[in-house]
Amino acid sequence: MALNLMETLKGYLKEKGLKQTRQREVIASTFFKTDKHIGIEELLEKVKxxxxxxxxVTVYRTLLLLKECGLAHQRNFGDGQSLFENAGEHHDHMICIKCGKIVEFEDDRIEALQEEVAKNYHFKIVSHRHEIYGACSFCQTE
Amino acid sequence: MALNLMETLKGYLKEKGLKQTRQREVIASTFFKTDKHIGIEELLEKVKxxxxxxxxVTVYRTLLLLKECGLAHQRNFGDGQSLFENAGEHHDHMICIKCGKIVEFEDDRIEALQEEVAKNYHFKIVSHRHEIYGACSFCQTE
DNA sequence: TCTTCCTTGAAAGTTACTTTCAATATAGTT
DNA sequence: AACTATATTGAAAGTAACTTTCAAGGAAGA
Structure with missing residues (x-):
């Protein structure tokens, strides 16, 4: 699995004309071994x-790179620092109550907060459903 | 409505032995007139x-004060600055798939992000539904 | 091997708060 | 109304966490 991620990264580097370096290798593989949020400083320690x-700076830039190619997500909690985590995938829905159009959306920050909330209640999430009802851009104007 | 909010604030000040000042009056009432998120700088402009x-600094401190007495919520989006908004109220649900217990929860940060998402899609929210399914603390242990 | 362009790390710069401090303004008391 | 203790204010300095700059060094195709 970590191999697939590394391959994805290497493919992205090649595609963009960027270079593989020892630093990127070390930082990315260390990051991929982490299965929860990690801050820049914390990752730096492991990498060192x-x-x-x-x-x-190199850790910082590599995380931005991973974010760019979709392998990492950046989170902002209220504590003033960014945390990064391995990318997953998920969709929720926005439903237009006039025309019935359904738009998929996903927002990692919402997912993260949801997990935080559940944790506070000692609740173990199995699944969830998040639907927003309203008027789509087209139906608002007619 | 804005009156009630001002009264609440004044009550809090008295209770804590803090003082009413013209600055707090102006800042708070301006803030209460805003029905969406507002940043410190933006509020400062209006107040000026x-x-x-x-x-x-006074705007900053007054917003912290409002937050302290529950009249404002502080939000952190990814753009590096905090936004404050009038406190409202809302509940979503967490449902245990074993015992059926329903726990209400509310998280302003999720609400705010939901609004942000909708805005990105030019979607006007009328209502929403957010349910988390899983095992409550009791059902996890049996 | 050559050459071009990308990377790196240290240091300086930026952003958005947060704290400090001396002057000033409250509010209870006289 | 005047007095006094304590809170508040605004400017400036201080912080935290990035973000950018720049000269030296390192990939990778030719």
Whole structure:
């Protein structure tokens, strides 16, 4: 699995004319081993155990790169720092009450908060349903 | 309505031995007139139209005060700045798939993100439904 | 091997708060 | 109304967490 992720990253690098480097290899593989949110500093610490010369900025830029190619999501909780996590996938729905059109949406931040809420209630999530009802852009104007 | 909010604020001030000032009056009443999120700088601009001598810090501190007494909520979107909004009320549900127990929850941050998502799709929200299904703390252990 | 363009790490810069501090303004008391 | 203790204000300095700059070094195709 971590292999697939690394392959995806390498494909993206090649496609964009970017280069594979030892630093990116180390940072990405370390990140992929983490199965929950991780901050830049925290990831930097882990990475330094493998390659002490790697600096904050490179970790930072590599995470942006992973985000760019869809392998990571960036989260903002209220504590002032960004956390990154392995990308998953999910969809919820927005339904137009006039024309019935259904639009899929997904928002990782909502998913994360939902998990946080459930955790506060010691509730173990199996599934969820999140639907927004209203008027789509077209139906608002007629 | 804005009166009730002002009264609530004044009650809180008295209760805590804090003082009523012209600045707090202006900032709070301006804030209460806003029915959507507002940033510190944005509120500062409005407030300066009424009382030009009021500074950023006072707006900042007054918003923290409003947050403290439950009259405002602070939001953190990914764009690096905090937005504040008039406190409202809302509930969603968490449903246990084993015992059927229903727990109400509310999370302003989820509500705000939902609005943001809808806005991105030019969708006008009328209502929504957000349900989390899973195992409650009791049912997880048996 | 050559050459071009990408990367890196350190340092400087930015953004958006957050705290400090001396001057000023409340509000209870006289 | 005047007095006094304590809270509040605004400007400026301080922080935290990025974000950008820049010169040196490193990939990768020719």
């Amino acid at each position: 155990n493998i390659e002490p010369s790697i600096g904050y | 139209n009424i009382e030009p001598s009021i500074g950023y």
